[in-house]
Amino acid sequence: MVVAQVSPPEVADAGARFLAEVGAKTAGVSRLEMCIQCGSCGGSCPSADAMDHTPRRLFALMRAGERDKVLRSNTPWMCLSCYHCVVRCPQDILITDVMYALKVIAEEEHTYPNNVGPDFAGVFVGQAKRFGRSWEIGLTARHYLRHFIPRLPGMTPMAFGLFRHGRIGILPHQIKDKKQLQAILRRADELERAR
């Protein structure tokens, strides 16, 4: 006789808590609890080969309360933000934004699988906060020196080419009212931490 498998209550609780936690971190209304495990997301994902769990499987793990496994997964970091899954999901789940939320939590708890993605985001945002603008050459140079030294020889002619064609500036652009931007971001940081 086939008996429907019901999760023991403590697993169901841990799963519900984790879903609620991620839902609260997600910008927009995630609808994460509405996932029907259809697999459209994984089947549409151009990055699925590089992921240790497809988005569908990641959501199943979340529901099973496997918090640690999910936060250590490379899946969110391999997400390209292409939104293929989002327009195909029959339940209108904000899959891409859920991936961002998982990255945010993994950043807070330092559970990311490797530090290349977090470092890139960190340097990018650091410069954007400081100048109010992103600074392509500064970002690329710093990132390659830290993570891709073997790629540098190949990159140097490219950087020269871009420079010769007037496409990169040596100095960062800056906004006028950096004080205002920084005050806004300081307050936003406080609010985020207080959640």
Place this chain on the structure above:
Amino acid sequence: MSSYLYYPGCSMEGSGRSYRESLEGICEPLGISLEEIGDWNCCGATEYVSLSTTPAYAMIARNLAIAAGQKKADEPLVAACSACYLNLAKADHYMGAQPALNTRVNDALGAGGLHYDPGTVRVRHLLEVILNDVGLDKVRAAVKKPLTGLKVAPYLGCMVPRPDVDGTYTNHEQPNDLDRLLRALGADVVDYPLKTECCGGHMTQVAPKVGLELIRRLVAEAERREAVMMVTVCPMCQINIDAYQGEMNAMFHTKHKMPIVFFTQLMGVAFGLEPNKVGVGREYTNASKILAKALKAAPELALAAAGAVPAAHKPRPDKRALPMPRMADSEVEE
């Protein structure tokens, strides 16, 4: 002259310079004017939202608040970079859909003396504005040098047609918007099924194998379809496919040489502007020669378009002929 608020985004000042130059060149013939919003800041791309939610949205919303203060009547805010467009549109949309986010973001904005009510500013992408506000008739009328015989692959990328928070697109995977525009310039637009596949965005920076493979697929398919260049609407796509093609070739032992230009550059050239005035030649894989060849090959058509020679009428289908499957006129013309 219809006027719009304009959010350039950081790339337009740097690697996407030819996008900016060409956009400046085509505003007048299109009858639009773009007013840059004051002291705008970086939108954080896809990086800030991966680090921290409230600050990321506050950073985007500062731009929306500035735009709201600057707009006259119901001027929309136009962005040319796909990622900027999506960030701005998403911030407006999510603040409206999620009161808790709205409260936190406005609390933060308050620390800088700003406030933003979601729904105040309508965020739009440049391509959509040209198609829907300016219209293809006006575009066609401005063409002085049709790009006849220039085989191009229309590459829209992902973030313009998807996730489409405002419901602008009827087709999120195979839209023909860019195809129609390029056809109006006289170009020979190849069928390019990867038109909204992702170029990988920042993957060239964080997971090169993944990123370069995505670029390889796009370039190889464009070549297989016999396109001589790809056309994009996004500075990020442009730099990925252009500047990383060398590294991609080295990794996969391929020899692709596929130039990629902005749709605004082709518009400028078709409107009779000098290619170097619209940034042609700044790309890493040079498009100048291919473009020059195409322009030289079609002089009489250029005259026809200028009105010197009446353009031939499309033959009407013979009523007695067998019914053959035909493309809907809307597909062909528009």
